[in-house]
Amino acid sequence: MTEHNVLPVDVADPGEAWDRGPRQGWPPHGADADPFDTVVRNVQRLAARVPAREAVTYVPDFPDEQPEATLTYGELDTRARQIAAWLAENCAPGDRAVLLYPNGTAFASAFFGCLYAGIVAVPAPLPLNSSGSQLRRLQRILDAAGASVVLIDAEHLPLVAESTEGTAVRCVATDAAPLGDAAAWRHRPVRRGDLAMLQFTSGSTTEPKGVMLSHENLAYTIDLIVRAFHLPPRMNTASWLPLYHDMGLIGGLLIALRKGGQAAMMSPTAFLRDPYRWLELAGRFSAGLSPAPNFAYDLCVRRIPAERALGLDLGSWLVAANGAEPVHAGTLAAFRERFAPAGFRADSMCPCYGMAEVGLFVTGNAPVEDAVVTLVHAEPLERGEFAPVAAPDEAAGAARRAAPGRSDDSAYRSLVSSGPDPFGYDARIVDPESRRELPDGRVGEIWLRGPSVALGYWGLDDETAAVFDGHTDDGEGPFLRTGDLAVRAGGQLYITGRLKELIIVRGRNIYPQDLEARLGALDPAFAAGNTVAFGVDCPDGEHVVILHELDAQKGESVPPADLAGIAIAGLTKYAGVAVANICFVAPGTIRHSTSGKKRRTHMRELFMTGALQPRYESLETAVRDGYRSTGHV
Structure with a gap:
């Protein structure tokens, strides 16, 4: 089958085409069409035709102390060629390279350097300290991927190099000085089935696994997003999502480069510290697409008062993609209302669904349609x-x-x-x-x-x-x-x-997110803390367990036993089945995946094995006998 572009105009400039046509059925382009067009070829065309156009910009956490970093398409291509030249000399095609970077331009250069060289890119979370859990996760990824090299920035090189000392894994900083000669790089033809990257799953229900994404997978995924959301030419993106996560990598970086636009990035820490900065970033760079999980939109509503929202300019935001976790109707309505005065349009809120096993995207509401x-x-x-x-x-x-x-x-x-x-x-x-x-x-x-x-x-x-x-x-x-x-x-x-994660009690399907959301409305002491719900097996059937992070200082006005009674009575009435097992834990106990999803299955295991250190437990006899050797804590 002949390789050609989804949009023929893209041969001239990938940023100049805008597919306004209808969505088609599966296969997405019919039997005679072929949307395969690699992200490598796309960036190289742009670098040749518009080398001075800005491609990637990183806005630091403290702009007054650190300068912004920007790569043009020409600079991105040059740095990718330099890294690819070094990789070609020191690795074999198909080797795996783990990418350990904070959000920024260095990641973009290393990612494309891997693709240019035929090396499999493995984005992974950067350990920010020597804590056991972060380094253990990195070691699991290194072992699972069989990586031969770690690409990293100079600032974080010493920590990771020390942890891999004595192994066959090489650690190399790519931002200190050019690794190789860009002129020495030689084009390597890419076949559709060639492995492009390993996207490790977020681990919300199991241990992370490396999803094998080919160049064809990436091309089709990006094409689906472009057409589903009717993305315009030269479209910019804005994102705080980590680049080792599929929504941050594809939705925040690769989509912008596919459209010939500019990807503006900030760190997740800066967003959590002040959600206003995310919306400010979207407005400043006239972002047409900015994706995030539901909790991020909810956090903006709770942390940005209406008066401060008036200082934003969100008129360019075409697609506020809301995915990666359950989308709440109340969040949609509250975000629209709070930020409409700043130019945010109601039809820009686009719930969507996807997963790592398809690259990122399955379906989503187009911005010309209100969310249903x-x-x-x-x-x-x-x-x-x-x-x-x-x-x-x-x-x-x-x-x-x-x-x-x-x-x-x-x-x-x-x-x-x-x-x-x-x-x-x-x-x-x-x-x-x-x-x-x-x-x-x-x-x-x-x-x-x-x-x-x-x-x-x-x-x-x-x-x-x-x-x-x-x-x-x-x-x-x-x-x-x-x-x-x-x-x-x-x-x-x-x-x-x-x-x-479905809880089945006497033949009824109970969805954990319903119980978690309801608990927060029962008492002010429950409003701020994280909650997870799950089921545990007992001889008489499945029983519901609620874990809630209770801040002792904020909740001390109501004794834990009384709060447990409020939760049990309220949730049992709400669900229509017994919800009689409550465990209060310290803030920060409930684990989340890299995309912010609650790791309900993991927390269930910790509860069942007694690995938690609860501040208070109230358990039914069947649960206590099955999973505890002593009574209430």
Whole structure:
């Protein structure tokens, strides 16, 4: 099949084309079309035609003390060639290089240096100190990837070099001086099946695994995002997300370079310290796309008062992609209301859905469409049935205003669509037990196949077979089994939860995010802390357990035993099943993945093995006998 671009105008300049055409079905371009166009070829064309155009800018945490760093397309290409020349001399094609950088221009240069040289890039979290957990995670990634080299910046080189001393892994700083001669680099043809990178999963439900993404996977994923969101030419992005995460790498960096725009970046720490800086960054660089998980939009509403929001200019923000975790209807409404005076348009809030195993993206609402929020009856949903509320009566209206989850009387739940039926995939909703395809209106596991689906997990044949080789009961496949529960209805895809995190009590499906959200509304002492809900197996069935981070200083006005009583009574009434196991832990105890997802499965393991140090526990007899040798803490 002949290789050519998705958009023929891109041959002249990838930033000059804007696909306003309709979304097509799977395969995304029909039998005779081929969107394969590598990110390498795209950057090289831009470097040749517009070398002085700014490509990547990093805004430091303390602008008064540190200068901004900017790379033009020409400089990005030159630095990538320098790194690629060194890699070609010191590594073999297909070797893995772990990239350890804070957000910034050095990462971009190293990432493209790997792709230029035919080396597999492995973005990973940079250990910021010598703490055991950070270095252990790095060592697991180094071992799992079989890496031969670590590319890093000079500032952090000593720490990592010390930890790898005595191993076969070389640590090299790429920003101190040019590693190699850019003129010595020789073009290496890229084939569609060549491995481009290992994207380690966020580890929200299991240990991180290296997802194998080919150059073809990356090309198709980027193409889907461009067309799903109708992204314009020369579009800039703004992001605080870490570049070792797929949303930060693809949504924050590679999309901008694909459109011939500028990727503006800041650090996650700066965002958490002051969320205003993220929105200020988007406005200053006229970003058309800026992605983030739901919690980031919620944090902006809580931390940026209306008066301060007036100082922003968000009129250029076309796509506020909201994904990586459950999207809450209340967050959408509150963000729109708070930042509309700053120019933020209601249809710019775009809920979306994706995962590392497809590069990043499955589906998302286009900015020309308002996000779809549907109020459904909660009890049928727990049985796996999608039952919308027919008329906006008084109770339904109250539930629609409540967010997230159900209303006070537990009769309803607001579901936010993650976008229309995925147009870039053959997507099925499948009963995970029987492997039977389900009709619209029934909740099941999302199964996917298409050119964006990754090659599998690096070095994990059994896990690859279990996840990437799904076959329906009639033998059709292979499909990627996402592990996500969803329902199709009215041409929309609604994500309802994670299969491994679903709590089943007496045949009822309880979604942990509903309980977590509800707890925060029961008492001011619960409003600020993190919460996770999960189920544990006992001889008489599954029991619900709630872990909540309780700040002793803020909660000391109400004794823990009384707070436990409030939680048990309120959640039991809300859920309609017994929620009678409460564990209060110190702030910072609940673990999150690299993308901010709650690691419910991991916290469940810590609870079951007694690894937590709770400040207070109130447990049912069955749970206490099964998982504790002593009584209440």
